[in-house]
Amino acid sequence: MTTLHDAPPAAARPRPPATSEHGDRSGGSPVRKALAYLSLTVVTLLVLVPFAWMLSSSLKRDNEVFAIPIQWIPEELRWSNFVDIWERIPLLTYLGNSAFLSMTITLLQVLTGSFAAYGFSKVRFPGRDALFLAYIATIAVPWQAYMVPQYIMMQQAELTNTYWAIILLQAFGAFGVFLMRQYYMSIPDDLCEAARIDGLSEYGIYWRIILPLSKPALASLALLTFVNTWNDYMGPFIYLSDNELWTVQLGLRSFVGQYDADYAMMMTGAVVSVLPILVIFLLGQRYFIRGIATSGLKG
Incomplete structure (x- = not known):
């Protein structure tokens, strides 16, 4: 039978994982994580826009490359280029x-x-x-x-x-x-x-x-x-x-x-x-x- 003197000290007892105000144990709120992922997604898309335009332009005619508004998917894909x-x-x-x-x-x-x-x-x-x-x-x-x-x-x-x-x-x-x-x-x-x-x-x-x-x-x-x-x-x-x-x-x-x-x-x-x-x-x-x-x- 364990007595009071046999119990481990308070410093040695395992502590429950710390939680934030919103109950997230990782230390960050779900809203903050969602905003971070959204920001990274937007930045990634902005970086990929020039590459997407280059790929789209490679399948067009010369007079269609700088057409306004930009036609991202050409009506006729010129794979012959x-x-x-x-x-x-x-x-x-x-x-x-x-x-x-x-x-x-x-x-x-x-x-x-x-x-x-x-x-x-x-x-x-x-x-x-x-x-x-x-x-x-x-x-x-x-x-x-x-x-x-x-x-x-x-x-x-x-x-x-x-x-x-x-x-x-x-x-x-x-x-x-x-x-x-x-x-x-x-x-x-x-x-x-x-x-x-x-x-x-x-x-x-x-x-x-x-x-x-x-x-x-x-x-x-x-x-x-x-x-x-x-x-x-x-x-x-x-x-x-x-x-x-x-x-x-x-x-x-x-x-x-x-x-x-x-x-x-x-x-x-x-x-x-x-x-x-x-x-x-x-x-x-x-x-x-x-x-x-x-x-x-x-x-």
Whole structure:
């Protein structure tokens, strides 16, 4: 028989879950949740409106694209636009050029960004933090400020009208270093210290310990770099003059004439150019969201 002295103290007794004024145990009222979901739905629809207009315009005639009021569902769906575009311009060549540049630059930025971030986060050396801040500060410098000096350098090196000019200039990125460093800071330093005691070199720690633990951040950086390179217009426009080297963004300019433009074909090409990015994002969205969510946990 349990006596009064055998009863557990009040602090140790289980307490019922706290409830709000409206009786919601999660701490938020149903009305507030409904408003939050409604706001997110409205914002999502606003973001998707341009894509819906682009898809609708790709199935219209040129004179129907800017018709007022907007006819979201055309009376006649011109699926032939997606066949004619391959005959109007060498779209397959443009897509291949964009894929080559995007994959090459993505691979180089992931390699250089992750390696530099390891030095800034796990290796101690004099002036490390000051050097990191100085390097990250370059993000605030607009590209137009050093666009002309870069072009002069590439011209003197005789790399204009080649892919080397774009690859060399975009193989390094301060944002990638910042993103990877923030993720590396969430990895305990004890792992690196234990590996050093076991005789593993810094290159071995980076390759065998840090990289396998950084898949979400690597996927995030790879996706962001790929999308940015795929959508780049000014870089190829400045350095590539040969039509056979054009990317898909430059190829879509072929539909802009001196006095008129084939807007329907431009929208069709835009839809085709978005498909590879959409597929890549759907395949890697789990790692992308996890990497973005955890890159700012510690800094």
